[in-house]
Amino acid sequence: MSLITKKFYNLFWKNQTCQNLFLLSKEELLDTKTLDVDGKSFRYSLPRIIVSNVEIDESLTIDTIKYRSDNHNLQMQEMITSKMEHFGPILMELFGDKLRDSFERIVNDVKDNPLIFGLTILGIFYDKHNRESIIIENLKNYGFISHHLNSFTEIAEFTKGKLLVRKNNPILTEKNIETFLEVVKVIKELYVNLVYKALYETNQILVNSLNSEDNFKSRTKLFHYLYESGIISASMEDAYVDCTHCEPGTYRGVFQLKLDPNKLKNLKCPICAKKVKYFVPYDLHKDIYEIIREKDGLLQHALLNLLSTKDIGYKTNQLFLDDIEVDCIFDKRKEESVFVETKMYKINTTKDKLKSKLKKHFCKLSEDIHRIKGVSEHSQKLIIPILLVNIIDEEFLQEVEKEIKEIKEDQISQSIRILNITTFRSEMSL
Ligand SMILES: [Zn+2]
Incomplete structure (x- = not known):
């Protein structure tokens, strides 16, 4: 038995909250996603536990965050549609028919083999370490970029070069470059919402309300012990924070956090000084993950x-x-x-x-x-x-x-x- 497993059982047998939490089914304990392919759904559980101070019975708070997120998404979709009218011609000018061919190949692949395509997209989302290389590999496969480009930096340099060569092109006006930068920002915002949605839609958030025997305090203490013994550790995945006391969009975002769960209570809004709502992912040690699986x-x-x-x-x-x-x-x-x-x-x-x-x-x-x-x-x-x-x-x-x-x-x-x-x-x- 590994050292971490020994540490785990030492805590498990002494701490009732630990027993209650880890004896949940794996879908309830871990960050579990459902993937729908051709009407069949697959569930997979990641070695990740999400710690949140949003209680499921706090319907006002959770709905507030959901509606804010929906509203924000709608606003951004509007913006993208209007900006694309400017942005489209730039893309066509730069890449021309090549781009149309690439998109057609994607559409065909999705039609012919949705499972493989779905798994590739999942790989991009969940394999943070290899995300860049997976994206680049796929951009090459679909012919979006040429084979000599191997990193995001190289792509940016190459595109900039292309833009400079066509300096006298009427399409590359200041207005269009400004639009281009706005679209990049919107893509970032979409990512923020996507991370957030993935966090609140995971069934694992329910951990907070599953056991009436445990209160929030005993669970916070447990997460602190788990963190100290290395059973859970700070995740490379982003955390999500939103101040529900302030107006929408005042203080919200996704960022990386490396924090003892015990200290999450110190996360306060810099504007109103009240406590923010958070969803923070922690990685579960692989030895314990294997036992649960x-x-x-x-x-x-x-x-x-x-x-x-x-x-x-x-x-x-x-x-x-x-x-x-x-x-x-x-x-x-x-x-x-x-x-x-x-x-x-x-x-x-x-x-x-x-x-x-x-x-x-x-x-x-x-x-x-x-x-x-x-x-x-x-x-x-x-x-x-x-x-x-x-x-x-x-x-x-x-x-x-x-x-x-x-x-x-x-x-x-x-x-x-x-x-x-x-x-x-x-x-x-x-
Ligand atoms: Zn605030």
Whole structure:
């Protein structure tokens, strides 16, 4: 086990807020995006956690920021349309028909192979280190720039050269150059809004409101501990800040921040001196990211960590009768085996949905144990079946267990327990 994983579990077992946060499903914990290609959607989770002081129940604040962002986008679209009337002829003059061919090739590629094109665009957004080389490679592929140009600086120099050669061209008036610079600024503004939208649209922002057990203070403290131990670190990606107390556009922007999450509260608006709203991305250490991405997620991994620290031997993913797989088996006493089925659920859903999932998995576990007991070598063994889940609400788990047991009266169903990691520890005296 790596040093960072050891540090993580040291914090995890001592800090309830840490357990509550990291036992969320990976889509809820991490910055997760959905990519739609041909009507099919793919979800992918990045090794990134976004820390924000915008609570999801602060609907006024979040809507204010959303509307401001929408309004700003609309204004800029208007501006781009009007500026392009000036800007278009400059582009055509500089690049002529070559440009039209390149655009046609893009349009065809999007039509023929949307997935490849989508992945290229994603690469540009999320691979900050290689962003410049990916963009340049693609500009070359589509014939926008010639093959001898290898950096943004070289492109700028080359374009400037082209502009200078045609000094006497009537299109290159001061007015047009001014327009060109304005368009460049609008593109930058669009980027600001794009970053912001990506931040507030990530489902991961919900972390703030998911657990009523945790308050904002306990979570801020947790992020501070995580940062100090190197489990999360400042991200190369930009943060977004907006002062909702001031008039729109007074103090907003995206920039890089390298800051202990504990100090985010010091971010104040220089105009009104009140606290700003922020969305700040932090990178999650790859060792912890890999654990979260495992099939049974952090819950299974934490269970094994707990058993190891108590020197209890265990077996994982044991196969019975060709089609039954038990996540973890360990002996409590001689001739008494605990069979654990771990399940990670998306917590941000209705209690009814969670209840129906719990019932389904309870019944599946009951059937599996029946079949395993039917095989002679296991028939005499005492099996304690446990459905281990990532739901924090103990009362709710007890209520569901009671409801099922009122209907399913067979001995095996009656012996099944639905536990979370906290109740598992106390029931098993670990
Ligand atoms: Zn302000």
